[in-house]
Amino acid sequence: MKKQPFTGSNSLLSSLEHEGVEMIFGIPGGAILPAYDPLLDSPIRHILARHEQGAGHMAEGYAMATGRVGVAMTTSGPGATNLITPLQNAKMDSTPLVAITGQVGTAAIGSDAFQEAYTTGLAMHCTKHSYLVTDADELPNVIHEAFHLASTGRPGPVLVDIPKDVLNQPTHWYEPSLTGLPGYKPTREGHPKQINAAIDLIESSERPVLYVGGGVINAGASTELAEFAVAVNAPVVTTLMARGAFPDDHPLALGMSGMHGTYPATTAIQKADVLVSLGARFDDRVTGKVDAFAPHAKVIHVDVDPAEIGKVRKAEVPIVGDARLILRALLDRVLSLRDAADAPTRQEWFDQLDSWRKSHPLSYDQDPDGPIKTQHFIERLHALTNGEAVVTAGVGQHQMWVSQFWKFSRPRSWINSGGLGTMGFAVPAAIGAKAARPDDLVYALDGDGCFQMTFQELITAATEDIPVKVAVFNNGGYGMVKQWQSLFYEGRISATSLGTTIPDYPNLAEAMGCVGLRVTHADQIDVTIEKSLSVNDRPVVVEVVTDPEEMCFPMIPAGGSNDDIAMGPEDL
């Protein structure tokens, strides 16, 4: 055992070490100051972000790249309010996060003291749970509970608010225990009766579809998913959050469904007779008009969060539990009934899917002399890296194109903001991912609009020696919003143009200690990518000047039925 710590701050650091924390993303300030002193002597690495939103997204990137809990630490007041966006982002995407915030001294709470904010109140709606620690003796248990809550059941963000006097309070550290959560008992094993019912339904199905969400990645269930899909011979659709949960080059893969999903994926769900939802939540970007979603399907809904079941769509067979354990149980059940090789062939269904693949492929035109299409750059990057990269994205057209055109082959290689759609996510999330996985190539694929929200974190990357790579797709504006204005507001372009010349991205990158590159012609893409890959001692920013007029298709207008997929503007 190490030496007994003296204060709440020491206890906090001991607790974080006890939880196996290897790095913290944060920014110090008055109220959290005491915690930053023992941090100096701790093996935990601190990564000094340039904005607390950046620190939060870095912690998310870390968590999404590893499956471990990401940790962010900030001061009270503005430090805490700047964390709100990442907290809500992590809540929406079920990312395990622990946020530590300083708070004004206990006696000053409620007095509008300097840098006071009602942090636990603010956090109430954007965390899985939050704590205000009023006695340093509670710290070991509270921190332990926080990590337990963040990482079990449906993962999510947990905030621990610690007043400055509590950080300074003499205390002792003890081995924490989990006695304090009488109401928290996540179900892990699926109910055997439901497992059997699900298999009965799937086995007799003519047109089954596995609809896979981020829960499968959180549960580490990709291997089980692949085995199960083959064993029941059912095609697999992945949501935006689940890209990488199932390999895109698998014969059963249909890609992403929904608003900008592939025609075969979205349409397969529309025609399915059995829909097996695995860790997905029937998000409106997936369902379109709910009443018209999967109208013929009986639904088997597997989720670790009971509140997801029946929230949007009634489930004929609800199964609450961990996706990996349930997939294992489903698999065992199938194999207890028949040999793996005797799966129904469903020839008609697979012929149908193939014909949709052929009739409605993803497509774009790269004119060799014309402006660069983002899709083309993405495909070239994939080719030149063998797809062996962790890619992050912002929010907008570029995000959808990465999701469509990057062929994912493994989980935790795709890190994006799905539920909240947070612009500015890509750069800090990439930094967190790269810090977590220094040996892997981490490439942020960002929009110019998004980049301008958080690019200052590249200073963090440069100074902390975290050599991420960033491609900024400069289409001169908020492409996705402009697309809606073009399509649904008679082409009246309002406040979505950013111009293409300011900032000068390569110069901006160089000023931040990164290497700055620019590519304007399609024939220069490969050399530029190679160049970016050859730099490993500094972050690299590649400005990719792209076609401002390109639109993202397929598309289903908001609230429209998924039967009405537009493959291009002419279909709208």
Add this chain to the structure above:
Amino acid sequence: MQHTLSVTVEDKPGVLARVSAMFSNRGFNIHSLAVGPTNVEGRSRITLVVDAPELEQLKKQLHKLVNVIKVQELEPSETLEAEVMLVRVSCDPASRGEVGDTAGLFAARMIDLSPKSMTLEISGTPDHLASFLDHVRPYGIIELVKSGRVAMKKKSDVSTSLIGGGTR
């Protein structure tokens, strides 16, 4: 549609705020709320009467709150419920007797008396209180305050309507 929910929670700061916020976030109105300790140390019980079209999702969302231990929906036919009401009725010495008689019939207790008013304390089912109010309203109600409803599941199989006041 009104529903009565009994929510057992950890007795910790912020729990009530979380529970009530869960309803307000979704645009549901809490009609009545009562919170207090239970026979188990560290556990409180919140009794809520809410207006909501359906309860399944709300119950699950309540369960999702980490400090919530148990959520029970109480069906009117199998529920014992009670409210406490203080009501100040206008009455002068001349009408005092009549008001006092009515109070007696309803087992209401006089707790304050002035030349122009009588203040009564009454507890019982919501119907019992409503019925009492009907009878004293003609004298003029000066002030009224009601507690939140408390409720628990019945153990006997006697219909609640027979043991006083009836159901809602």
